[in-house]
Amino acid sequence: xxxxxxxxxxxxxxxxxxxxxxxxxxxxxxxxxxxxxxxxxxxxxxxxxxxxxxxxxxxxxxxxxxxxxxxxxxxxxxxxxxxxxxxxxxxxxxxxxxxxxxxxxxxxxxxxxxxxxxxxxxxxxxxxxxxxxxxxxxxxxxxxxxxxxxxxxxxxxxxxxxxxxxxxxxxxxxxxxxxxxxxxxxxxxxxxxxxxxxxxxxxxxxxxxxxxxxxxxxxxxxxxxxxxxxxxxxxxxxxxxxxxxxxxxxxxxxxxxxxxxxxxxxxxxxxxxxxxxxxxxxxxxxxxxxxxxx
Amino acid sequence: xxxxxxxxxxxxxxxxxxxxxxxxxxxxxxxxxxxxxxxxxxxxxxxxxxxxxxxxxxxxxxxxxxxxxxxxxxxxxxxxxxxxxxxxxxxxxxxxxxxxxxxxxxxxxxxxxxxxxxxxxxxxxxxxxxxxxxxxxxxxxxxxxxxxxxxxxxxxxxxxxxxxxxxxxxxxxxxxxxxxxxxxxxxxxxxxxxxxxxxxxxxxxxxxxxxxxxxxxxxxxxxxxxxxxxxxxxxxxxxxxxxxxxxxxxxxxxxxxxxxxxxxxxxxxxx
Numbered sequence: 001x002x003x004x005x006x007x008x009x010x011x012x013x014x015x016x017x018x019x020x021x022x023x024x025x026x027x028x029x030x031x032x033x034x035x036x037x038x039x040x041x042x043x044x045x046x047x048x049x050x051x052x053x054x055x056x057x058x059x060x061x062x063x064x065x066x067x068x069x070x071x072x073x074x075x076x077x078x079x080x081x082x083x084x085x086x087x088x089x090x091x092x093x094x095x096x097x098x099x100x101x102x103x104x105x106x107x108x109x110x111x112x113x114x115x116x117x118x119x120x121x122x123x124x125x126x127x128x129x130x131x132x133x134x135x136x137x138x139x140x141x142x143x144x145x146x147x148x149x150x151x152x153x154x155x156x157x158x159x160x161x162x163x164x165x166x167x168x169x170x171x172x173x174x175x176x177x178x179x180x181x182x183x184x185x186x187x188x189x190x191x192x193x194x195x196x197x198x199x200x201x202x203x204x205x206x207x208x209x210x211x212x213x214x215x216x217x218x219x220x221x222x223x224x225x226x227x228x229x230x231x232x233x234x235x236x237x238x239x240x241x242x243x244x245x246x247x248x249x250x251x252x253x254x255x256x257x258x259x260x261x262x263x264x265x266x267x268x269x270x271x272x273x274x275x276x277x278x279x280x281x282x283x284x285x286x287x288x289x290x291x292x293x294x
Numbered sequence: 295x296x297x298x299x300x301x302x303x304x305x306x307x308x309x310x311x312x313x314x315x316x317x318x319x320x321x322x323x324x325x326x327x328x329x330x331x332x333x334x335x336x337x338x339x340x341x342x343x344x345x346x347x348x349x350x351x352x353x354x355x356x357x358x359x360x361x362x363x364x365x366x367x368x369x370x371x372x373x374x375x376x377x378x379x380x381x382x383x384x385x386x387x388x389x390x391x392x393x394x395x396x397x398x399x400x401x402x403x404x405x406x407x408x409x410x411x412x413x414x415x416x417x418x419x420x421x422x423x424x425x426x427x428x429x430x431x432x433x434x435x436x437x438x439x440x441x442x443x444x445x446x447x448x449x450x451x452x453x454x455x456x457x458x459x460x461x462x463x464x465x466x467x468x469x470x471x472x473x474x475x476x477x478x479x480x481x482x483x484x485x486x487x488x489x490x491x492x493x494x495x496x497x498x499x500x501x502x503x504x505x506x507x508x509x510x511x512x513x514x515x516x517x518x519x520x521x522x523x524x525x526x527x528x529x530x531x532x533x534x535x536x537x538x539x540x541x542x543x544x545x546x547x548x549x550x551x552x553x554x555x556x557x558x559x560x561x562x563x564x565x
Contacts, residue, residue: 180390182386182388182390183390183392185360185384186384186386186390187403187407188360188379188380189358189359189360189379189380189382189383189384190380190403190404190407190451190455191379191380191381191404191407191408192380192407196407200392200403200406200407201392204392204394207394280435281393281394281395281435281437282393284437284438285393285435285437
């Protein structure tokens with residue numbers, strides 16, 4: 001810290017850098033969130049979806065497209081209603097895999113991020129493997145996991161965890177590093193040791209980043225569960241989709257897709273709500289700066 | 295504190311002797327401090343002023359214990375080479391408030407780190423929020439506060455620890471002129487009532503004279519002490535002192551010394 005400190009006069013200019021929130025690995029989550037506040041603000045999104053569905057319905061009807069090629073939205077809706085019991089059963093199976101997988105991803109992701117942030121050496125040792133884990137196609141890994149772990153739930157949970165821990169690690173590492181060095185120095189002058197600096201500054205500073213990571217993770221986790229089920233399973237929405245496809249039950253395939261995307265959206269909204277509840281300072285700060293008050 | 299000849303002097307609060315320090319910038323060794331001597335008595339208010347880049351902040355980092363000198367000695371209360379981190383309060387131009395903590399919880403940070411319970415620390419801080427102009431804002435997050443208030447909250451955090459020495463690195467530099475004057479007067483009152491020992495770094499000649507017992511002028515880089523100016527204006531002072539004859543002659547001396555340094559330095563401009 002000492003020599004690179006470079007506290008030559010005049011570089012204290014610039015004030016508090018308010019605008020810099022977490023900004024790295026993130027797929028437009030922040031901007032999207034405010035869309036879900038107050039029901040009027042839902043309206044444009046609903047209208048667009050309704051418009052697209054109507055167009056779909058109309059194209060199918062006018063061109064007399066056979067239902068196994070492209071079912072009309074109305075018949076997908078009908079299928080959702082008629083087979084609701086069966087669909088719900090499979091939904092629950094997939095949901096369970098997703099939730100357990102996410103829990104594993106969260107714990108291992110935060111732990112890895114913490115290790116990586118501990119020292120340069122650990123970063124150089126661990127980070128490459130973390131990145132490598134994402135370059136191996138999950139569709140190649142999944143059958144191997146099935147062979148190693150058998151036909152149960154484990155391999156699906158691991159596929160979910162494998163696909164969703166990455167955004168959590170990357171974001172949390174960036175978050176732990178985002179703490180202002182001046183603030184960390186200030187804490188040292190207040191008598192803090194390294195562990196206290198970590199707890200009081202680095203951890204809170206990383207939380208908004210962690211939540212960004214979680215929001216990406218929950219959306220990809222659903223994909224992970226489906227891949228896991230495709231490779232080998234006798235239940236779950238992914239399994240149902242692949243079986244229905246081979247039976248030319250296209251309505252049912254689309255019904256599973258609808259449920260899967262609702263699941264992803266729902267998890268995303270829950271993550272956003274948790275963030276607002278747990279980090280009020282962050283959320284309100286963003287609102288004030290967005291309104292141009294600072 | 296008058297320097298009576300023959301009187302036995304207790305050790306000063308802070309004594310720095312021939313402090314040297316250099317940084318390596320782009321592979322080149324660049325001396326920043328070249329033998330700074332400085333002493334601050336208990337209860338004194340001392341300012342350090344100098345051209346941009348003269349190493350003032352490096353000096354403060356060394357006093358605070360964040361950085362070590364290459365050579366020379368620093369003693370706090372007479373003790374040599376002890377750990378100074380945690381004993382010297384430090385405040386920068388940036389308020390450095392933690393955005394996830396309310397004003398009150400920011401203020402108690404130092405106490406908390408010392409192991410005081412949150413409840414006890416809050417109680418202690420609440421007794422002071424009034425005199426720091428923060429009452430009614432204790433439970434606000436920093437982003438909702440004005441620049442002056444944030445700076446006062448940072449002050450409260452610094453003062454609450456009751457450290458032996460307080461370092462202020464251009465604490466009012468980011469504030470507008472009017473707020474700055476208010477804060478300077480407020481700081482004078484605070485210092486008067488808290489009897490703390492303060493070292494202030496500033497770019498502002500008026501500010502230095504207004505608040506200080508003594509002003510150290512540093513040379514341009516590498517910094518060493520060019521001049522020590524005793525400010526014998528009567529206390530308590532307020533902003534009106536600025537127009538007095540005595541003040542103006544002190545200011546002329548200071549500006550003269552600073553101009554010499556800036557001219558020597560060529561490219562640098564002052565202020």
